[in-house]
Amino acid sequence: MDFIYRIDGDHVITTPHAAGPWNATMQHGSAPSALVTYLAEQMPTASPMQVVRVTVDLLRPVPVAELTFTTEVLREGRKIQLCGITLLANGVVVARATVLKIRSEPQSLPPEIVDPPLELPGPDNGRPLVRRTGNAFMSGLSTCVVRGGLMTSGPGAIWYRLDRPFVEGAATSQVMRAVVAADFSNGTSAMLSFDHWTFLNADLTVSLARPPVGDWILLDSESWIGPDGTGIAASKLADIHGYFGRAVQSLVIEKR
Numbered sequence: 687m688d689f690i691y692r693i694d695g696d697h698v699i700t701t702p703h704a705a706g707p708w709n710a711t712m713q714h715g716s717a718p719s720a721l722v723t724y725l726a727e728q729m730p731t732a733s734p735m736q737v738v739r740v741t742v743d744l745l746r747p748v749p750v751a752e753l754t755f756t757t758e759v760l761r762e763g764r765k766i767q768l769c770g771i772t773l774l775a776n777g778v779v780v781a782r783a784t785v786l787k788i789r790s791e792p793q794s795l796p797p798e799i800v801d802p803p804l805e806l807p808g809p810d811n812g813r814p815l816v817r818r819t820g821n822a823f824m825s826g827l828s829t830c831v832v833r834g835g836l837m838t839s840g841p842g843a844i845w846y847r848l849d850r851p852f853v854e855g856a857a858t859s860q861v862m863r864a865v866v867a868a869d870f871s872n873g874t875s876a877m878l879s880f881d882h883w884t885f886l887n888a889d890l891t892v893s894l895a896r897p898p899v900g901d902w903i904l905l906d907s908e909s910w911i912g913p914d915g916t917g918i919a920a921s922k923l924a925d926i927h928g929y930f931g932r933a934v935q936s937l938v939i940e941k942r
Contacts, residue, residue, distance in 0.1 A: 714823035726785035735787035801928030826850030867903035868933035875907035887935035
């Protein structure tokens, strides 16, 4: 099965491709984060709208197992729709998300309003990432490092491309691609050794000025670590045309 999820009614079948690096029985944060994005995008709107913010609270480890979900419209208006999505494993809530959509209506903007240009090389001008073993989710990604590296100390910049089908029988949206990449912010800008520390994210917020274009998403990332077991990772998101969004994660810091 070369996909990550199969959806049947309100049930989600999870394949082993969802597993992350921390534990083979636990999903990579990108997987449920993009899943809730997909579910929100399926919720109808009265007029054309686009997703501008995805906020995911990862309340418990999301297992590589069957999930169920609920969706609800928290706010419906002419200009916005706020969606609520809950993921459950064996009846226990493991993740909650809100997804904000705003009316899509072309505007006659001043000519100086353009995407900030890229400050880093594109995906054809970096180096492929040497993949670590034991990360099934990353086996479905292509990567291109243009500064630093995954799990190397300090700020980093890496292009990510999702190559594996996400939901069986469904197209992967551009916002889902951005969310998949965004959850790598902590690894792209690691400040601590992966061999001696864990720095899992407890949440993820992705804000977009526009949907990305193309398959490649750039994370230009930094992390800040506090003295008491907390930290944040933040990224500027770009595609080949320029910067389009931001992502922030709250980190839980623990020694192995």
